[in-house]
Amino acid sequence: MKGNGNTLAALKRGQKGIISFVDASDPQVQRLMVLGLVEGAEVELAGSALGGDPMEFRLFGCGISLRQEQARHFTVSALEAGG
Amino acid sequence: MAKPAETRVSITDISVRRQPSASIAVVGSPNSGKSTLFNRLTGLRQRIGNYPGVTVERHIGTLKTDDRVVELIDLPGTHGLSAHSYEEQIAIDVLFGRMEGTQPPDAILAVVDATNLYQGLYLVQQLLELERPVVIALTMSDVARARGLDIDTDLLSEHLSGIDICSVVATTGEGINQLRNLLIDLAERPVPGPTSAWPELAAAAHELAESATVPLSIAEIERVLVDGATGANKHVLDCLGPDAATRVEHFRDDLFGLDPPLACEARVRYHWVREVLAEVQQKAPPFYSWRARIGTFLNRPVPGTIGLFLVMAIVFQAVFAWATPVMDLIDSGAAVLGSATSARLGDGAFSSLIADGIIAGVGSVLIFLPQIIILFLFIILLEDSGFLARAAYLMDRAMRAVGLSGQSIIPMISSFACAVPGIMATRVIPNRRDRIATILAAPFMTCSARLPVYALLIAAFVPATKVGFLNLQGLVLFGLYMFGIVGGVLTALLIRKTALRGPKPSFALMLPEFRRPNIQTVLMQLWGRARVFLYRAGTVIFAVAVLVWALAYYPRATDIDPLLTENEVAAAQLEQSWLGRAGKFVEPAFEPLGWDWRVSSAVIAGFPAREVVIAVMGTVYAVGDEADEATLSKRLRAATWPDGRAVFTLPMVIGLLIFYACCLQCAATLAVIRRETGGWRWPAFAWVYMTTIGYVGALLAFQLL
Secondary structure: OOOOOOEHHHOOOOOEEEEEEEOOOOHHHHHHHHOOOOOOOEEEEEEEOHHHOOEEEEEOOEEEEEOHHHHOOEEEEEEEOOO | OOOOOEEEOOOOOOOOOOOOOEEEEEEEOOOOOHHHHHHHHHOOOEEEEEOOOOOOEEEEEEEEOOOOEEEEEEOOOOOOOOOOOHHHHHHHHHHOOOOOOOOOOOEEEEEEEHHHHHHHHHHHHHHHOOOOOEEEEEEOHHHHHHOOOEEOHHHHHHHOOOOOEEEOEOOOOEOHHHHHHHHHOHHHOOOOOOOOOOHHHHHHHHHHHHOOOOOOOHHHHHHHHHHOOOOOHHHHHHOOOOOHHHHHHHHHHHHHOOOOHHHHHHHHHHHHHHHHHHHHEEOOOOOOOHHHHHHHHHHOHHHHHHHHHHHHHHHHHHHHHHHHHHHHHHHHHHHHHHHHHHHHHOOOHHHHHHHHHHHHHHHHHHOOHHHHHHHHHHHHHHHHOOHHHHHHHHHHHHHHOOOOOHHHHHHHHHOOOOHHHHHHHHHHOOOHHHHHHHHHHHHHOOOOOHHHHHHHHHHHHOOOOEEOOEEHHHHHHHHHHHHHHHHHHHHHHHHHHOOOOOOOOOOEEEEOOOOOOOHHHHHHHHHHHHHHHHHHHHHHHHHHHHHHHHHHHOOOOOOOOOOOOHHHHHHHHHHOOHHHHHHHHHHHHHHHHOOOHHHHHHHHHOOOEOOHHHHHHHHHOOOOOOOOHHHHHHHHHHOEOOOOOEOOOHHHHHHHHHHHHHOOOEHHHHHHHHHHHOOOHHHHHHHHHHHHHHHHHHHHHHHHO
16 A cells, blocks of 8 residues: 555644645546645645545635545645644 | 427516526536525526436526516536536536537626635636626625635736626625626626636637637637547537647647646646635634534544434434325325225226326325425435535445445435435436446335335234344334345445446545525425426326226226125236236246236236335235225235135245345336436346346245245
């Protein structure tokens, strides 16, 4: 399994990050980019379902949920530690 | 050009009917408050119809002043002009004037959620390139204000080519009159230019447009540039002149390089949106409200999952408990009407057609209406409050295990009332493979038409003994519900591993904040769905009722022993009717299952609509019209083969229950599968597959138990 590294999948609840790179080769990822998950966007992890997957993110005040494996396509620089 | 079928919901003013001077498309992302605003603007001046050839509903309303009428078309929600689901495709086809039977709109009302300008402005940029007058309605302005979001609409308008922006609150009516005034002459207003987001793309589109043989908006040409010449875009490419393909390729290389074009578009457009937002929108301070608190609480995995199951338990309780009194009322109403009709019209074919065919047949549909209305009411409330999206999110992991995604949970839940609306609810599933797998799993869910069959057989043949603190009858009923769920899940798994093998379904879902549903919108949706159910199922079942009646009535025998009771005469007539003959003809096929010709003919009669089986059994076992279920179950227990063996033994009953749990005996479901999948292939497969499983299951139960 691919590691979470410094991707969206590694954010903790309440933690924010700015997307710095998107691995856009997958059409499903391109669809997420159309929904606003692009480089430069600030994202916060709001919660997750049982087992930590799928995850719910806040993006400019609106909720968007994606699976961990999709979240791994988005590299982020974390802004602050969550708890 | 085919004219779409339309039914008028209401006419408020029939004397002053003028042709609308313009049509305005209402466009917005899902959850932008679009439908609530549409209802607020048009009130009851709406028509609901279908786009020809597709099952997505078309809502058209009118807006008028003293001397003008304009028409509003409420389009399905879409995030942008590249389609990712069936519904989005329809919205885009209408906007581009590609939808048969629908004129391209003259102007556009863009609905943008004030609390979600980020995504809203992505769509607005693309709408400005359609080269039609545009006005923006900023919905949920009250929520935005409460959150401390301060939006400078004048400055925003400057960034959007100077178009009008109107802040509204659809629930209270704030700003609605101002918006009406803007809409009434919108079509005559100047066409705005594109935003400054991506001048290179607009310039390329303009250059290509110069050689176009028909007028094309730059938005259409941009779709060819970004999405490529696929599907409907091919037609646009053909209109761009002889060497268009090479020129488009050249522009694509310049604009996108090696990056995926759609990713490029998202990057560029959202970059522009962020810059605009930084200028026009004050950043909101931390925001606390009861909605946000519930949301935060339910974001935790365990409370969220428990909450979901609790809500579903309440819904099922309501569907079965609240509907019963009304269902009993309809049942006895139909019985009274039926016997009154036969009393008045006397004996004869016509009287029998009205009483046994039409009243009993249509009554058997109407009886499910209360359950369906209650279930729909809950589903609409859950959907409008933002709960269903959350259910899909919470259940995604479990659904993934069977090769589906969380989005399949909503159609599955709906199918417990009726598979027809359940299958229609699959339209939001973007991937076609997932959608078809969900459509094939949906009819396995125990629908309200299976319930009376289960109830009859269980009451008659399963002893009411206690198993621990549980009742055995209740346990068997629960087991049948579980059997349906497992059957559906295994079917989905099987089909995703074989015919519909493909990459794992994606899952991306917008999770709206919890909000209070708007009563008017809920009631209008409820009426729309109830009407569609009554019309569609009603027409099919009506035809079936007449057909089954005719098969059971003709040919008439004249040499029946006059000493027999009325009920025995009816049974003898049935035995030599076409239906009885068919039952005898297929008896050898069903004998290994332990069914005699009577059961077989009832089962055959039930193929178009499974609930018919009870009415037919009532007649076959010679109980007559006044049959209530207690007498029918007594008769079933007394039924024997010619050699005196009982027909309804426990293994045979278990087999019959399994058969009903599986078999796809519902013409309405088959028709809706055909419409939604666009051909007979999948309904035919579903029918053969489910009937085979039912037959084999019943055979194994009878032979092995």
